[in-house]
Amino acid sequence: MKKRVLLASAAILSTTVSLASLPASAALPMAVDGQQLPSLAPMLENVTPAVVSISVNGTQVSRQRVPEMFRYFFGPNAPEEQVRERPFRGLGSGVIIDADKGYIVTNHHVIDGADTIKVGLNDGREFEAKLIGSDSDSDVALLQIEAKRLTQVHKANSDKVRVGDFTVAIGNPFGLGQTVTSGIVSALGRSGLGIESLENFIQTDAAINSGNSGGALVNLRGELVGINTAIVAPGGGNVGIGFAIPINMVDNLVDQILEFGEVRRGVLGVLGRELDNELAQAFGLETKHGAFVSQVMEDSAAAEAGLEAGDIIVSINGNPIKSFQALRAKVGTYGAGAKVTLGVIRDGKKKNFKVTLAQADMETASAENMHPSLTGATLANGDNSVIIREVAPNSPAAAVGLKKGDEILGVNRTRIKGLKSLRDTLDDTQGAIALNVKRDNSQLYIVLR
Template sequence: MIKSLALLASLAVSGSVLAQELPFAADRVVPESQAQMQLSFAPIVREAAPAVVNVYTSRTVQQRVSFFSRRTREREQNSLGSGVIVDASGVIVTNNHVVQGADELRVVLADRREFEAQILLTDEASDLAILKVETDEPLPVLPFDTGGDGEVGDLVLAIGNPFGVGQTVTSGIISALARTDVGESDFASFIQTDAAINPGNSGGALVNMDGELIGVNTMIFSRSGGSNGIGFAIPVDLVSRVVDTALSEGELIRPWLGARLQPVTSDLAQAFGLDRPRGALINEIYPDAAADDAGLRQGDIVLAVDGHEVNNDSGTRFRLATHATGDDARFTVLRDGREISLDVPVLPAPGIADPQPFVPEGANPFVGSSLLELSPAFNESVGLDSFEEGLIVSNIRRRSLAANYGFRPGDRVVEIDGRRIVTLDDFEDMLARLDGQETWPIAVMRRGQRIEADIRLF
């Protein structure tokens, strides 16, 4: 393990023990001399850089011959990114967007050795991908930061291949932690840094002063496309979980709490007697889901998960996502003015993520349609509200009864003849009960609006 830069700095000051004089942690000190300012990151880079690789991808795309022609021709499109070796056998982590759609993957090490790479696992939600190269000898590895004690203001290094110019190292600090208000992921909890990150750095390493991986660089905030000193990295907690999954379980199963959360505003904080807005308020619990099993209640305020503060749904989801299915996560909850702790089981969303379409038969208005049963698992996979219930129309055959009666793909059947439709069993039961009936009172939800109609079958 490399000695920290802060420790080197303290040893460089003759006759002074800064850790005893300064009011903060002994391993974090402010430079006091020119000698300290001239210390180098080179020892850290020498150890860490060999484990950072370049990832080259190629994909075949169809391109129109000209604006006036519909004819297309195949063209090979090349792109690049970075990656980090996390296992000596040749396991590499990078961003999902670096390898997405690639027909061919090539990894180039810092010593210029090249390997063909295979994809072990990709996860669009976390924007992580795990690659594997075959090698006859152990490869250099960048160890994970298992301490989890990084703080805003800590020095960090970003290592990657910006713009394809070759391996590059930039330095900066941790600008913020647990950023949940950037990106499109429901599991966002990014490390923000001002170390220069540019296109091509994606998938590269964010390294602390102990030479450990604390995050995988994933994106920048920029209007020009270049670095503006606002870059984001996926924390190593989630990276480690995805790597473990790729090497053992093979399929990443996303935990689902089964509670609808909202941030605590100033008004809510005042109403609940909080000194400031903090935590996430539970305003709905899904029956028999993990939150329900653990004893969480509507009106509870989730303050922390595993000792980490959370303030919204994304932060809570991220903390759950760092656990394997079957683990327990420790929730700190404010209930009736006092804090309590609950062990919440880490469980997948109930239901089937990829259900088989149901095709109605008989004498009913749905003939010619295909429907899918909504469930938290299915809804999560397609981006619908997890709590929505009923059956959704997935397809309508042209010139069918369903088409003639005005059903459209995306309609959600919620009621038939006054009976609420929640499951496929409910739907099939009503079809059997009303088969051949002249009038069908039906209610569907379409783009957030409830539409009711008495459909005459004959």
């Protein structure tokens, strides 16, 4: 049975391989019959300095609830759960997308839970990186280093990539050092794999192995077409099925992270399913690709634009949509407020609808992006309030007195309605900040430092 294999190495390799000296071989000819031999070397000399290695260190925290029958023996102060901390180390890859500002793109799963992130350049230099922001649903993270003489990679338009295009994967598999492999684009718009929440992958047969996560997938012009993210293999090794996140999707997410410090996901407001042969025949359609709309939500962006149940969405901004999952991924990586044009088949006729995407309701959020003193707390929307789902031990949130189960009702004397309202109110509040918190059956104020 196939399984997902994350490409970030679970641990840094602790052994080294000593290669025996090889006899010198005769120089290979540079040309045959006057014709220059083809080589990727000139292109790679320009691109490989933009691909970096990433090493992380962190602490993995696991919690296990202590059964009540055991807590009885330790008296009334016995803990309700047992907390275990285990250090971990990991490896991955990254791509420099802005040499002047030191921005590096990698995968979220490469840096997830890391306390320290170090970036190794192709020239041997090493720097500690700052995490600017990340998005677990799409598996994208943005780092920054302070360094001079960096090389950035040029980007392709990944919407123009075709099956059969030659590709080159660059990364650091198994911590061995920078490695280059080549292949072709095997498929486009891969989704429904259960690898990420938002999936619209480029599939390639260029050899990808553990440690390649966050590395570059480039075309023969040395332009970045995608960020390598996962492989599917029965035994955990390369079998010629690798997946990369299209760079256009990555760009949309990076723009939001830079502007807001997080991804503010757009939402269309439709429910649906894949367009299969049965549906296509029922609607008299020749196409077998698209997203069938079964329901349009009230007061949604789709309803405002005029979409209806029974519509079949076949393109977004002129680019074909193969499935409902691909539509979801495309829309989910556009920011709230983005204007898109949907190609729709209705009653056998092609129509275009201009849609302004609404902002998705935030269901949960890591609070450090709202205020430094909230770092370590996980928040969720409540009923005209914000619920504290978790508080990490020894975190700033725990230090100010927040506890799991607390309900934030307001900031100073301003009532809040949810996560977005809390964020906006904190942004607008000058001076001292006190959270109005409901705990059990009482209310109190907790001052943020």
